Amino acid sequence: SISGVAGLPLAFCGAEFFTRLKPPVDLPISLKLVPDIRVLGFTLVVVLVTVVLFGAAPALRLSRTSLVPKLGRGSDSGSGRRSTTGRRLLLVTQLTVSFLLLVGAGLCVRSLLNAERLDPGFDTENVLSFSLSPTLNGYTKATTAIFYRQLLERLQSLAGVRSVSMTASLPLSYGEIRTMVGLEGPSGSPMQPISIAENLIAPGYFETIGIPILRGRGFDGNSSQNSVVVNETLAHRLFPGQDPIGSQLALGGDVGHSRSVQVVGVAHDSKYRTLGEPPEPFLYEPIAPGFEGATGTTVLVRTSVPPKSLVSAIRSEVRMLDGNLPIARMETMGEHIKSALWLARTIAMLLGTVATLGMLLAMIGLYGAVAYSVVRRTKEIGIRMALGAQRVDVLRMVVRDGLTLTFTGVGIGLLAALAVTRFLGGLLYGMSATDPLTFAAVPMLLAAVALFASYIPARRAAKVDPMVALRYE
Numbered sequence: 001s002i003s004g005v006a007g008l009p010l011a012f013c014g015a016e017f018f019t020r021l022k023p024p025v026d027l028p029i030s031l032k033l034v035p036d037i038r039v040l041g042f043t044l045v046v047v048l049v050t051v052v053l054f055g056a057a058p059a060l061r062l063s064r065t066s067l068v069p070k071l072g073r074g075s076d077s078g079s080g081r082r083s084t085t086g087r088r089l090l091l092v093t094q095l096t097v098s099f100l101l102l103v104g105a106g107l108c109v110r111s112l113l114n115a116e117r118l119d120p121g122f123d124t125e126n127v128l129s130f131s132l133s134p135t136l137n138g139y140t141k142a143t144t145a146i147f148y149r150q151l152l153e154r155l156q157s158l159a160g161v162r163s164v165s166m167t168a169s170l171p172l173s174y175g176e177i178r179t180m181v182g183l184e185g186p187s188g189s190p191m192q193p194i195s196i197a198e199n200l201i202a203p204g205y206f207e208t209i210g211i212p213i214l215r216g217r218g219f220d221g222n223s224s225q226n227s228v229v230v231n232e233t234l235a236h237r238l239f240p241g242q243d244p245i246g247s248q249l250a251l252g253g254d255v256g257h258s259r260s261v262q263v264v265g266v267a268h269d270s271k272y273r274t275l276g277e278p279p280e281p282f283l284y285e286p287i288a289p290g291f292e293g294a295t296g297t298t299v300l301v302r303t304s305v306p307p308k309s310l311v312s313a314i315r316s317e318v319r320m321l322d323g324n325l326p327i328a329r330m331e332t333m334g335e336h337i338k339s340a341l342w343l344a345r346t347i348a349m350l351l352g353t354v355a356t357l358g359m360l361l362a363m364i365g366l367y368g369a370v371a372y373s374v375v376r377r378t379k380e381i382g383i384r385m386a387l388g389a390q391r392v393d394v395l396r397m398v399v400r401d402g403l404t405l406t407f408t409g410v411g412i413g414l415l416a417a418l419a420v421t422r423f424l425g426g427l428l429y430g431m432s433a434t435d436p437l438t439f440a441a442v443p444m445l446l447a448a449v450a451l452f453a454s455y456i457p458a459r460r461a462a463k464v465d466p467m468v469a470l471r472y473e
Contacts (some may be wrong), residue, residue, distance in 0.1 A: 023069075040308075042117070043232050055420070058341070061429055071366050077190075086371055087372070091362075091366060091369050091409070092408050093409070094409070094411045095366070095409025095413065096410075096412045096413040097358060098409070098413075098446065099409060099413030099417065100417055101351060101354055102359060103361075103413070103417045103421060104351045104355065104420075104421065104424065104443045105348065105354075106438040108427060110431060110435060110438060111429045111431055114337060114427035114431055115341055115344060117431060118271075118276075118458040120271045121211065121269055121270025122171065122210045122211045122270050122333075123210025125333075125457070126302060126304065126305075126306070127209060127301070127307065127333040128307035128310065128330065128331070128333075129298050129299065129329070129331060129336060130299055130303075130328065130331075131296045131299070131328040131329050132151075132299065132325060133296030133326075133328070134147050134148075134322070137324060137325055141289075141290035141291075141294075142290060144290040144292055145289035145290035148166060148290075150321060151299070151317065151318065152164050152165075155299070155314065158317070160303050160304055160305035161302070161310065162205050162302045162304050163208045163301075164204065164208060164300065164302070165203065165300050166201070166205070166295070166420045167201045167209075167300065168201070168287060168297060169199050171272055171277065172273065172274065172340035173340075176195065176196055176273060178196065179196065179251060180195055180251070181193060181238075181283060182249065182250045183247075183256075193250065196282060196283055198282065198284050199272075199282070199285070199287070200218070200287060200293075201287055201448065202286070202287050203218070203220045203286075205218065206352040208302045210301075211267050213265050213266070214232065214261070214267065214268055215245055215265065216264050216266055218264075219264075221265070225288065226262060226264075227262050227263075227286065228261045228262070228283055228285055229263070230267070230284075231266070231267050231268070231281065231283070231285070232268060232269045232279070233267050233269055234281035244263045244266060245264065245266070246264075247263045248260050248261070248262055248264060249262075262283075269282075275337075275341070275429055276428065276429040281403075301314065305426070307332045315327060330386075344427060344429070347427060357448070359449060363453045366454065367453040370401060370402045370454045371456075371457040371460075373457075374461040381394055384397075392460050394464075395455075395462045398454060398457060398461050399454045399455060399458045402450050406445070409446075410443045418434060421433040422434075
């Protein structure tokens with residue numbers, strides 16, 4: 001009950017902590033996680049039920065114990081041994097769960113560190129992005145095209161701006177556009193159309209975002225709407241060992257029921273949805289004049305100065321064209337990459353917090369179990385010391401008992417972790433779910449914690465006076 005009351009401040013702090021974990025997307029959603037009377041009442045009931053359940057079993061066992069046999073046998077009764085076995089099993093379970101949580105947290109933290117070092121395939125330095133949705137202010141397709149043309153011209157004329165462009169979908173965002181693509185023409189071998197992801201981009205996109213063109217060219221103001229750029233993976237898949245430039249593709253459906261487009265360039269592979277994805281086929285189309293996606297259009301600005309220094313000037317240019325048009329998510333590409341890692345960072349934070357608490361509870365439980373064992377074996381320790389055992393022998397004996405429990409839990413936890421962590425595979429970046437470093441570091445950490453938790457009662461046991469211990473019962 002005291003623990004339940006003491007946990008109330010943590011509950012309020014935890015509510016504030018979880019509120020800050022909302023995803024970095026512009027949604028009209030607000031989270032209110034302040035505990036109310038219903039939550040507190042439910043928690044109180046859970047605490048009371050837990051106290052009654054876990055307190056009733058020892059009380060019932062004690063009430064059924066016959067005092068005469070117990071006095072005759074001393075403290076090492078069969079009931080006492082069963083009680084000790086139960087406590088040891090609970091502690092091993094606690095250590096097993098703690099091992100699982102620590103392995104999960106270790107994998108997620110190492111994965112997050114790897115993700116921050118991964119190459120996304122484009123240059124994130126000195127690029128600023130922001131989104132606009134003119135259609136929400138009543139713009140038509142024609143007026144939207146005029147607005148964007150004027151905006152890009154004004155932004156390009158700003159001092160410190162190297163290039164500007166637009167895209168329907170920013171890489172590593174939460175949405176994607178898909179289309180069907182197949183080979184067309186007499187030179188194309190028969191092939192079933194495949195579904196691939198694509199993006200709609202304005203001229204100057206590759207230069208602005210920093211994706212190299214390996215062959216051919218990108219889009220410019222004279223590019224036809226029937227021209228496309230493919231990435232390396234799609235070029236190798238559709239044209240193995242051939243030059244794809246000038247080839248015809250059937251885009252948007254089955255061959256014969258789609259429009260014909262021409263490949264004008266091959267772009268370097270990059271990351272499109274997540275940083276951890278393998279190379280995937282991808283296609284770029286020119287964005288149509290006046291195009292406005294469901295979430296607006298993203299404008300990209302590459303600068304020769306720190307991007308944040310141009311925020312005020314860019315906002316001013318937008319206001320001069322339309323003072324009522326809101327700007328959404330103006331951020332650097334570096335900030336955008338961090339937003340893309342929100343899920344990985346959140347999972348690592350939550351697992352790390354829970355794993356730390358689990359390890360702390362395991363350490364307290366181990367300390368309690370070893371300390372209780374020392375109390376029950378006080379007479380035995382006295383006899384050993386009276387027969388010549390040294391204090392270092394007693395110290396080793398007690399610590400060995402604690403480490404035995406720990407390594408039993410670690411052994412079971414290791415088998416469980418090998419089976420469970422494979423479900424984390426899709427959330428890990430640049431590493432496997434059985435990362436050797438993590439699986440080696442966690443047992444060492446638990447062993448160090450167990451050594452510390454066992455040493456304190458072991459040190460106390462080593463200082464026992466044999467004469468006092470022999471009279472102890």
